[in-house]
Amino acid sequence: MAAPLCVEVEFGGGAELLFDGVKKHQVTLPGQEEPWDIRNLLVWIKTNLLKERPELFIQGDSVRPGILVLINDADWELLGELDYQLQDQDSILFISTLHGG
Numbered sequence: 001m002a003a004p005l006c007v008e009v010e011f012g013g014g015a016e017l018l019f020d021g022v023k024k025h026q027v028t029l030p031g032q033e034e035p036w037d038i039r040n041l042l043v044w045i046k047t048n049l050l051k052e053r054p055e056l057f058i059q060g061d062s063v064r065p066g067i068l069v070l071i072n073d074a075d076w077e078l079l080g081e082l083d084y085q086l087q088d089q090d091s092i093l094f095i096s097t098l099h100g101g
Helices: 015-019 038-048
Strands: 005-012 024-029 067-071 091-096
Touching: 005 015, 005 038, 024 038, 038 067
Parallel strands: 005 091
Antiparallel strands: 005 024, 067 091
């Protein structure tokens, strides 16, 4: 069984408004059989942190197009996107690039 993980989850670019305006969250993910990956983290975020309008953050099993995801300041596309296995003390930043005109 995988040990619990402590990660920092941060929202910016307006995405924080879906999370009661809170930008930074220190999160302890519970131990589970399978290692934590971004796909599992998104389900956890939707269940535990997301306060309103999930359709503005989640689409299918991923983030909505227009949300940039950085893992330890690197674009998640370079790290395997949904399949990236989280490590203790990782920092995951979600930035909305969708803005009104």
